[in-house]
Amino acid sequence: MNGPHASAPPLLDELVRLAPPGARTAGPVTVLKETRVLVVRVGDVVVKAHPPETDEAGLRARLAAVRRLPEIMLTPLALHRLDGDPPHGGRLVTIWPAGVPLTPDDLDGTGPGPHDGGGTPWEKGGRLLARLHAHAPPAGLPPAGGPARVARAVAGLAEVDAPARVLAPIREAYAALPRGPGRSPRLTHGDWHLGQLVVHRGRWLLIDPDDLGVGDPAWDLARPAAWFAAGLLEPATWERLLSAYLAAGGTAVSARDPWRELDVPARALTIQLAATAVATAARAGEPLDDVAAAMLSSCERIAAAGR
Incomplete structure (x- = not known):
């Protein structure tokens, strides 16, 4: 790939990098969803890249609401904005405790x-x-x-x-x-x-x-x-x-x-x-x-x- 973004790391690598160091050694990296979002399990956390067009103020308001509902909704651990230029720079990323999905x-x-x-x-x-x-x-x-x-x-x-x-x-x-x-x-x-x-x-x-x-x-x-x-x-x-x-x-x-x-x-x-x-x-x-x-x-x- 040519152009100014040729050296940009893959989004998956960016998400793994954001996971807490302890989480990276707690288990394998697994892609859970890859559509308009990318959701990856890294050990005992889940890292989610939200759609590029996500409004930051709206997402912050939603996360604040969730934090008031710990008995109803899973509480987020962190919110990040990826550094650098497109294609990934500016993308919002949240980190969550890894729950057990339904079987x-x-x-x-x-x-x-x-x-x-x-x-x-x-x-x-x-x-x-x-x-x-x-x-x-x-x-x-x-x-x-x-x-x-x-x-x-x-x-x-x-x-x-x-x-x-x-x-x-x-x-x-x-x-x-x-x-x-x-x-x-x-x-x-x-x-x-x-x-x-x-x-x-x-x-x-x-x-x-x-x-x-x-x-x-x-x-x-x-x-x-x-x-x-x-x-x-x-x-x-x-x-x-x-x-x-x-x-x-x-x-x-x-x-x-x-x-x-x-x-x-x-x-x-x-x-x-x-x-x-x-x-x-x-x-x-x-x-x-x-x-x-x-x-x-x-x-x-x-x-x-x-x-």
């Missing part, structure tokens, strides 16, 4: 996580969300990132080489979504799913505050609601999550008619999941899998209902 066995309560009589991770996640939503958002916290994630996923279809019959229902369903102010905003995770749960020091905690902010808390239940509506999540599992959330005092939805609050967010997450799945399949040159096909079928129904 398939955890989903039915038989895995190695702490078994406190509280059921499966669906119940634990529901209770953590209820506790999160009970907190008033601190001053200066940005909007929750859920709606922006949906918009990015749909906008990204412009770069996707896929048949119009596949893309059109997603775009039509998105155009049919109601616009305007939502319900009274609360503290909202912004991108909740089971991958956002880890065990650290014997406790289940939420992770990833990149989309934490002020918003409609029903969006935090919208992804599993979308799976349930598409037939991808068993009714009994959905009921575990919803019942645990409500029993813990969750106020994002009403017990009598939760879909009154969930309808629009669940449709939005259906659209996001379909757009992301279609884009992923197109980039890989592969056909849609069963999950993607189910989400696309849901978009077709949403689009038809909006006509």
Whole structure:
């Protein structure tokens, strides 16, 4: 590679360098995620390079909010800005304690996580969300990132080489979504799913505050609601999550008619999941899998209902 940045070290090397010296000797280096972010486990810490366009003031506000919630969210260890010129200079990097992610066995309560009589991770996640939503958002916290994630996923279809019959229902369903102010905003995770749960020091905690902010808390239940509506999540599992959330005092939805609050967010997450799945399949040159096909079928129904 030629040019002024030819000698810039790879981003992975930069992240490993930022890890505390003790962490580097505590275990191997493992890449956990490499998309718009790069997440690396270095021994007993996790180092995350946030997207280049991340707003520093917004991230600092989110991290400050997380530090007030040590019983609900994993607490960050440090925030850095990479030195030097692009491609990596100026990029924001956070360092976290390494938690234990879920295993398939955890989903039915038989895995190695702490078994406190509280059921499966669906119940634990529901209770953590209820506790999160009970907190008033601190001053200066940005909007929750859920709606922006949906918009990015749909906008990204412009770069996707896929048949119009596949893309059109997603775009039509998105155009049919109601616009305007939502319900009274609360503290909202912004991108909740089971991958956002880890065990650290014997406790289940939420992770990833990149989309934490002020918003409609029903969006935090919208992804599993979308799976349930598409037939991808068993009714009994959905009921575990919803019942645990409500029993813990969750106020994002009403017990009598939760879909009154969930309808629009669940449709939005259906659209996001379909757009992301279609884009992923197109980039890989592969056909849609069963999950993607189910989400696309849901978009077709949403689009038809909006006509």
